[in-house]
Amino acid sequence: MDHRVYYEPPANGVERLPTELQLFHAAPLIMRGPHWHAQVEVNFIVRGWAHYKMSGHEVTFSEGDLALFWGGQPHWLDDGSDDLIYAGGHLPLVHFFRLRLPPDVQARLMQGQTLVTHATDASDPVNFARWNNYARSGDPIKVSLAVDELLLRIERIRFSPYSLLPETQAVDDKGELDHHTSPIVVRICEYIADNFREEIDSIDIAVAADIHPKYAMTVFKKSTGMTLNDYINLMRLSYAQAMLMRDVSSVLTIAMDSGFGSLSAFNKAFRKIAGTSPSDFRRDVRGRASAAVSASARQEQPRL
Template sequence: MAKSKIGENAFYQPGASSIEGMPTTLQFFHGHPRIMLRPHWHAQVEVNYIMRGHVHYRMGGHELTLSAGQIGLFWGGQPHQMNESSRDSIYAGAHLPLVHFFRMRLPAAVSAMLMGGTTMLTSQTDAADRENFPRWFHYVTSGEEAKAQHAVEELLLRIQRIFMEPYETVSSGKLDGAATETGAPSPAVVKICDFIAANFLEEVDATDIADAAGLHPKYAMNLFRKSTGMTLIKYLTLLRLSHAQAKLMHSGDSILQVAMDSGFGSVSAFNKAFRSTAGMPPSDFRRDTRASATV
């Protein structure tokens, strides 16, 4: 029997300073993809460009292999796990908070499909991508604001180009054609995302969010749901859960303290929301995650 390569791979170790702990921050990455010992989630759209080798993902409703020369986009709010990464694999990409995502001009159906668990996949890549993705990472991590802003703007333009060329959607193990209708995102949705990103750890509700965007609460809720496929409160809760996830993994705070620090009004509300996303209560998640980290 061939020797397993799993032990030869590095494992992903999420932390309070990682993508889970900063759900409103745009982060770039470049390197060898690390295997995840368990599913995780975060409140950003994830962009993966496979430069070499291949990786395999278990998503909420489907599994997916991405190979060299492919770009995949998916909504990180669904629990997902990279359970296979070839020894030679190299990838690059970014985690896009919705406030950046909705500043792009994309096909009208794209955001709803992404939030619904669909992965967008393209093989229309070239030598420019092999040069640009690593360069964007280096620009963003250079400490120079002008370079970082340039990288973000170029990445957003590159994502928009995905939907100007042939691409596929992957959902529940099926490949389908994609919609071609285009439409500009509503400026009000961007304002909503801006306000939530700045205040998700505070005591805010749908009325506060709508007021910040200058909208009637009912209209704001309908507009956001139409644009994203989810409710305002679901998105607000997801940001809080992402923050709480990181604290559970790497702090010694009590479950009550994690709930309060993450914007939940009570531990019972936190437990209910956490179980709905993770499939287990926060205490079990903390125990299992720490046990996995010792493997």
């Protein structure tokens, strides 16, 4: 019999905040199924090992590994060692495209590949623990330092051997950066982050970024592998997913509050990424939560 406790929607609002960087340092729960979020995920394995099912490939991270992958595609932590401890965070695209990473790496991550490096050292466990504490301290200066130091640590990956999976060969980084398109993508992401719950289109985004609409669509597609509409919908879906987990509002209310113009458009977009309807998703989440509470109560019953 499987006695493990499985992942249930967290109470800390990680998925509810698709535009904010969230850090963690914990013993993760094995997940019953895939989830997604509109951020790049950073994983550092402090102890043990973790196995993920990604969209199109599987990967095992071992102690000392540092990995990045795009959380906008369904992914599933389906197994791990009993002593697993991992650290890291959910990195919004507005931060991700500020990173001085090779442009091809950014694009390949957005298209579903996983970056992993074994080139870590004894300072990483200490640093990830400190960044998590700073991020949760409530001190704005500490929070800012945690974000800045994490981003610098990620940028240093380019100077050591790393791989992009499912391909296994190391990447030859020639140090070529695209200094022109990255700031544009940052401006686009910032505008979408502030306005995704409203009715916006490529013209609104282009005006905000001070570029031509066709160029905005081309640059964003080249950098992320997604259209502007795809990304806007993903932001809306990530927000709606969290509302479905924790809010008692109707599916229609959540659809409209998330920025979808109609219930049918919401249902179609949600089913495309989740493989189920919003109503079935909510019913499944709540059913799992009730089962977990019942199992916990049974375990706490005193033995006679």
